[in-house]
Amino acid sequence: MVVLGNDYSGQDCGLARSLEIVGERWTLLIVRDAFYGVQRFNDFQARLEVPRAVLSARLRALVDHGVLERVPDPEHGGRSLYRLTERGRALWPAVHGLISWGSPEDPPPRTHRHERCGTELAAGGVCPACGGTPPPHEVVTERSDPSRGRDDRVSVRLREPRRLLEPLS
């Protein structure tokens, strides 16, 4: 076993297998932004400020692992859109659990509420009002204080209320 290598092959566990796919640096932030509707390379780049070669490698790995699908961008010939697959969308409870844990303040910097119930989700993406775990397209997110947060062109557009997965463009 290569310790501190690229895998956790000695660990027969779902968590280790998840981390082999989404545990690399930046990967979960890319997945988060895909939930927020980011689909274009340049839009991921504007928000994450990650080197283009790193972003490119991470997107490729996510496509290879079936988390994102790559389709031609109808508005920009030769470019691609990256969209969460069904398998990728299944990461929502984990992603929300981590967003929520890192936002213990009240209100959190960004809220995520079940559109139908109007209720802020509890950790793991469960709706305290109806007891269900709404799929991402039934979740509305917005910045609690739109005057705060990053001010790149993508983040500015993500300040207002929007449904998850709704394309940014």
Add this chain to the structure above:
Amino acid sequence: MVVLGNDYSGQDCGLARSLEIVGERWTLLIVRDAFYGVQRFNDFQARLEVPRAVLSARLRALVDHGVLERVPDPEHGGRSLYRLTERGRALWPAVHGLISWGSPEDPPPRTHRHERCGTELAAGGVCPACGGTPPPHEVVTERSDPSRGRDDRVSVRLREPRRLLEPLS
């Protein structure tokens, strides 16, 4: 901003803040094992096979960030027990979300069920029977097939049904 450094300081988001604490390699596997009742350095080491210096650094960081607390081991003078704090236990929905996502097969290699309802938890740790998110001490975990999985002395003891957080010793 140091890109690919040790922080995501340009990212004003709960997810980035979580990853600054639990996004380092091995850290979430240590937290997982703490949920499974592992408390001693040598027991973490037996199961993770991580170099002692790495394990030591990760445990120290988790204590510094208030995820684990370090208390004297009553059975081994001079040694310590590491236990999840309330803040650490709040990671359960995220940890379960990642375990669940990495275990798409049916049955998963390890099950996690709400003891009262007897029902396998859905992603994010929600109980489909009662609609609640049971706290970890109400969750029973076991290997689906006890003849499989790692065979180190700690993993062998984790094959049988046990409540989360119940100390291994």
